[in-house]
Amino acid sequence: MLPFSPANDIVMEQHWAKKGDVDLYLCRKYSPSARAQHPDLPLLFLVHGSSFSARTTYDLEIPEHGEYSLMNAMASYGYDVWTMDHEGYGRSGRTDGFSYVADGVADLTAAVAVVEDVTGRDRYAFFGTSSGALRAGGYANENPGRVDRLALAALVWTGEDSPTLIKRAERIDEWRASNRRVVDEATYQGIFSRDVTGLTIDELPALAARAEMDNGGGSVPNGTYIDMCTRLPLVSPDNIECPVLIFRGDHDGIATDEDVLGFFAKLPTRDKQLIMSSGQAHNTALGVNRHRFWHILHQFMSTPARQA
Numbered sequence: 216m217l218p219f220s221p222a223n224d225i226v227m228e229q230h231w232a233k234k235g236d237v238d239l240y241l242c243r244k245y246s247p248s249a250r251a252q253h254p255d256l257p258l259l260f261l262v263h264g265s266s267f268s269a270r271t272t273y274d275l276e277i278p279e280h281g282e283y284s285l286m287n288a289m290a291s292y293g294y295d296v297w298t299m300d301h302e303g304y305g306r307s308g309r310t311d312g313f314s315y316v317a318d319g320v321a322d323l324t325a326a327v328a329v330v331e332d333v334t335g336r337d338r339y340a341f342f343g344t345s346s347g348a349l350r351a352g353g354y355a356n357e358n359p360g361r362v363d364r365l366a367l368a369a370l371v372w373t374g375e376d377s378p379t380l381i382k383r384a385e386r387i388d389e390w391r392a393s394n395r396r397v398v399d400e401a402t403y404q405g406i407f408s409r410d411v412t413g414l415t416i417d418e419l420p421a422l423a424a425r426a427e428m429d430n431g432g433g434s435v436p437n438g439t440y441i442d443m444c445t446r447l448p449l450v451s452p453d454n455i456e457c458p459v460l461i462f463r464g465d466h467d468g469i470a471t472d473e474d475v476l477g478f479f480a481k482l483p484t485r486d487k488q489l490i491m492s493s494g495q496a497h498n499t500a501l502g503v504n505r506h507r508f509w510h511i512l513h514q515f516m517s518t519p520a521r522q523a
Contacts, residue, residue: 230242231329239308256293256517259516264343264348268304268427268431271427273500274287285500292513302314302318304432307322318438319349320354327339339362340516341362341364343366344368348371352367356454363458365460368461369467369469372470375473377470379469387445395434403420407419410467415496450478452482463492464496466497490511492511495508
């Protein structure tokens with residue numbers, strides 16, 4: 216197992232991108248000492264899902280329960296780590312829009328322009344979870360020359376026979392009637408227990424709700440819920456050219472195994488991995504077994520490139 220040693224010199228920066236009139240919040244973390252030791256690791260961009268803003272997902276602090284921040288973990292390994300709040304989430308601008316997956320792809324395009332300006336780099340590794348996997352995959356479809364590696368967790372492709380989406384579709388009129396929904400402790404309690412109980416700590420729903428408020432949230436757009444219930448598939452595996460990792464937990468009801476295997480089979484690259492991991496539900500980054508996910512993500516992202 217790869218050791219995880221938290222870096223004590225992690226730097227955090229905050230940046231802003233513009234998508235038309237919409238302000239988009241970006242956060243960057245890196246460790247100068249770890250970067251100096253591992254300068255060849257890619258720049259890693261983390262893409263959040265439907266019900267959490269970026270830092271609630273990837274930079275959560277939970278005292279006395281160990282490290283929960285994926286940003287801190289990957290920065291400690293030596294990555295230059297970025298994330299963003301999509302339109303209508305967290306600190307980013309709120310509009311009358313629904314923040315559909317396609318809007319999220321446009322957000323990433325605006326964010327990448329800032330990342331390139333700050334770092335001088337024009338190719339990146341992306342990780343996305345749930346609807347963030349669809350945003351990241353959509354970006355890879357539209358910008359293959361910008362994506363070196365693509366990691367996807369809690370992925371759904373066609374949505375056929377998805378237990379979660381079948382249940383969610385019962386409320387489709389509610390999602391369409393308003394562009395936003397409230398997220399609070401009860402919401403997160405439902406999210407963390409809907410697949411299985413016992414894979415998150417009891418305090419997590421309250422801490423996530425508090426973090427979401429602190430991160431500028433309290434409500435989120437409904438667009439990705441509508442997309443995942445009515446518009447799948449949104450990502451074409453045939454048009455993804457880079458190496459791909461798909462991480463699937465054994466208790467994730469967002470998609471069936473057959474749906475994920477179908478997506479994996481259609482990826483044209485032979486540099487692809489499908490990892491099915493036990494002790495994981497839908498929210499891989501916030502579970503009690505998150506360290507196993509860190510290991511797998513780091514292993515994929517740090518695999519040496521093949522020689523031509």
